[in-house]
Structures are given as C-alpha cells and as structure tokens.
Amino acid sequence: EVQLVESGGGLIQPGGSLRLSCAASGFTVSSNYMNWVRQAPGKGLEWVSVIYNSGNTYYADSVKGRVTVSRDKSKNTLYLQMNSLRAEDTAVYYCARDTTAAGFFDNWGQGTLVTVSS
Amino acid sequence: SYVLTQSPSVSVAPGKTARIPCGGNNIGSKGVHWYQQKPGQAPVLVIYNDSDRPSGIPERFSGSNSGNTATLTISRVEAGDEADYYCQVWDTDTDHQGVFGGGTKLTVL
Numbered sequence: 001e002v003q004l005v006e007s008g009g010g011l012i013q014p015g016g017s018l019r020l021s022c023a024a025s026g027f028t029v030s031s032n033y034m035n036w037v038r039q040a041p042g043k044g045l046e047w048v049s050v051i052y053n054s055g056n057t058y059y060a061d062s063v064k065g066r067v068t069v070s071r072d073k074s075k076n077t078l079y080l081q082m083n084s085l086r087a088e089d090t091a092v093y094y095c096a097r098d099t100t101a102a103g104f105f106d107n108w109g110q111g112t113l114v115t116v117s118s
Numbered sequence: 119s120y121v122l123t124q125s126p127s128v129s130v131a132p133g134k135t136a137r138i139p140c141g142g143n144n145i146g147s148k149g150v151h152w153y154q155q156k157p158g159q160a161p162v163l164v165i166y167n168d169s170d171r172p173s174g175i176p177e178r179f180s181g182s183n184s185g186n187t188a189t190l191t192i193s194r195v196e197a198g199d200e201a202d203y204y205c206q207v208w209d210t211d212t213d214h215q216g217v218f219g220g221g222t223k224l225t226v227l
Contacts (some may be wrong), residue, residue, distance in 0.1 A: 037216070044160065044202075044218060044220045045218040047206075048217060050216070056214075058213060059214060084167075094161075102151060102166070102167065102208075103151070104149075104162060104165045104166045104167075104208070105161075105206075105216075106166070108161055108162070109160065111160055
C-alpha cells in the first residue's frame with residue numbers, strides 16, 4: 001500500500017529555517033516525480049516544488065531561492081528545506097506523488113502544519 | 119505564469135447535476151486534473167487528463183475540456199459530494215510548474 005507521511009512542521013520565527021520530511025512506503029521515491037503542495041489556513045492549494053526522477057528540481061516563484069527539495073534514497077524520504085521563512089509561508093504542507101509523470105498528483109500525505117510567527 | 123480561474127461557490131440540490139467550470143487561456147490544449155477536498159482532509163484526485171477517472175471514483179464524476187474552459191460535472195449529486203474542488207494543470211510553457219485554480223466550494227442544498 002502506498003503511504004506518504006509528512007513531519008517536521010511546527011512554530012518557527014520569521015527568518016528561521018525548517019526542514020520538512022515525507023517518508024514514503026509502498027514505492028520508491030527516487031523513481032517518481034515527487035511534489036510539495038501547500039495550503040494556507042482557509043485558502044486554496046498552491047504548488048511549491050517538484051523533484052523529477054532524474055533529479056531535476058523546479059520551484060514556484062513564491063519560494064524560489066528560499067526552498068530546496070531533495071530526497072534520500074536510503075531512507076526513501078523526500079525533504080523540503082525552507083529558509084528565510086515569512087508569515088505568508090504559514091500553511092499545511094503536503095507531499096504528493098505524480099505516479100505517471102503526467103503532471104497530476106494521485107497520492108497525497110496527510111500534511112504537516114508550518115506556522116511562521118513571532 | 120499560467121492562471122486558472124474558478125468561481126468561489128456552486129450550489130446544487132441533491133439528485134441534480136453540478137457543473138464546476140475552470141477557466142484558462144487556451145486551457146483546451148492542456149491536460150486538466152481535478153481534486154476534491156473535504157474539511158480537514160488531504161485532496162483526492164477525482165479526474166485526470168480532462169476526463170479520466172481514477173479507480174474508486176464514482177462514474178457520477180466526469181470532466182470535459184475545450185477552448186478556454188474545463189468543466190467538472192457531478193451527476194446525481196449526493197450530500198457527501200459537498201467539498202472544495204480544485205482544477206490543476208502542469209505548465210511547461212514558461213517553466214515546469216504546477217498550477218491550481220482558486221477552488222470552488224460545492225454546497226449541496
């Protein structure tokens with residue numbers, strides 16, 4: 001069974017850093033297109049980042065230069081390193097798998113909440 | 119970057135048909151995907167590639183895409199269909215980016 005479990009969220013001060021993790025089971029992270037999608041409280045979904053099976057990475061303009069997506073093959077885990085955090089980064093962060101590399105997300109985790117506040 | 123536009127809300131009586139539009143410039147040339155999200159839950163894919171349904175999604179859910187509008191249609195609406203619905207495309211015209219519409223709240227009267 002495919003499962004994605006995010007962790008690492010919490011309360012962080014503006015300007016701080018945080019690393020989110022997404023532990024996968026039932027499939028191999030490095031063989032898939034893996035995404036991060038976020039949702040601010042009471043708002044819609046916002047795509048954040050993708051890492052292709054090739055290792056190529058892409059980012060939303062809103063986070064470019066502040067966020068890095070990576071993966072650990074031995075742990076079968078996806079990461080999102082977030083730096084220079086701002087209040088507007090407050091959101092639930094979901095990891096999502098694009099099984100067919102066709103640009104849609106067919107497996108989602110339950111999300112982890114990041115709150116940026118002083 | 120590419121923009122998808124959705125109406126904030128749609129209301130429908132049980133048993134009727136709900137149509138949820140998603141607008142975008144020449145969206146008919148792109149593959150459109152739809153997600154259902156209920157309060158406190160992660161999104162669930164209900165339609166991919168304009169009109170395909172993942173396994174486990176009822177046949178009541180269908181999609182179409184042409185010109186500047188894609189549409190999610192839910193037939194014989196049930197109370198359990200009440201949720202937020204998001205359209206999404208993958209934009210490779212300017213960069214490799216996912217793009218979501220703002221979402222439509224479906225209310226079952």
